[in-house]
Amino acid sequence: MRFYILVSLSVVFPLLGCGGNNTPSVAGNTAPSFKLQALDGKWVDNKRFSGSPTIVNFWATWCAPCRSEIPELNDFARQTSVNVVGISLDVGDTDIVRRFVADYDMDYMVLIGGDQRLFESYGGVGIPHTILVDGNWKVVRVYSGVIDRETLEVDTKALIGQ
Numbered sequence: 001m002r003f004y005i006l007v008s009l010s011v012v013f014p015l016l017g018c019g020g021n022n023t024p025s026v027a028g029n030t031a032p033s034f035k036l037q038a039l040d041g042k043w044v045d046n047k048r049f050s051g052s053p054t055i056v057n058f059w060a061t062w063c064a065p066c067r068s069e070i071p072e073l074n075d076f077a078r079q080t081s082v083n084v085v086g087i088s089l090d091v092g093d094t095d096i097v098r099r100f101v102a103d104y105d106m107d108y109m110v111l112i113g114g115d116q117r118l119f120e121s122y123g124g125v126g127i128p129h130t131i132l133v134d135g136n137w138k139v140v141r142v143y144s145g146v147i148d149r150e151t152l153e154v155d156t157k158a159l160i161g162q
Contacts, residue, residue, distance in 0.1 A: 032121040036111035053159040054083040077108040084108035
C-alpha cells in the first residue's frame with residue numbers, strides 16, 4: 001500500500017508546480033505546433049496565431065497557483081493586442097473546464113490540452129507554465145510558476161512595437 005502512495009505522490013507533486021522561480025529564459029527555438037479543441041468544440045491550430053505575439057499558458061482547474069494568475073492574465077488579455085491562450089491540462093469532463101472558465105470570467109481563449117505530451121514538448125514540468133512566442137512562433141521567454149501582468153507587458157513591449 002505504501003508503495004502505491006509513494007508512486008502516486010511522485011507522479012502528482014511534479015505536476016503541481018506551486019510557484020517556481022519565474023525567471024524567464026530566452027529559448028530561441030520554434031515552439032511546437034498544436035491542434036486542440038476549444039470549449040465550443042471547434043479545433044484550433046496554432047497557425048491561427050501566426051503574425052502576432054502569443055502567450056501560451058498551461059494550467060489546470062485544480063491548480064491553486066494557476067487560479068491566482070488568472071486575474072493577471074485576464075487584465076493583460078483585455079489591455080493588449082497580444083494573443084493569450086490558456087491550455088487546460090484537465091483530463092476528462094470538459095464541462096468542468098467550461099464552468100471554471102465562466103466562474104473565473106476568463107477573457108481569453110481556452111483550449112483543452114488533455115494529455116501531457118504537448119505540455120512536455122513545451123518544456124513543462126510543473127504548472128502554471130507560460131511561454132511567450134513571437135509572430136513567427138519562436139519562443140521568446142519561458143516562465144515557470146505564476147506570471148504577472150507587469151512582467152508580460154514589459155516582455156511583450158518590443159514585440160508589439162511600443
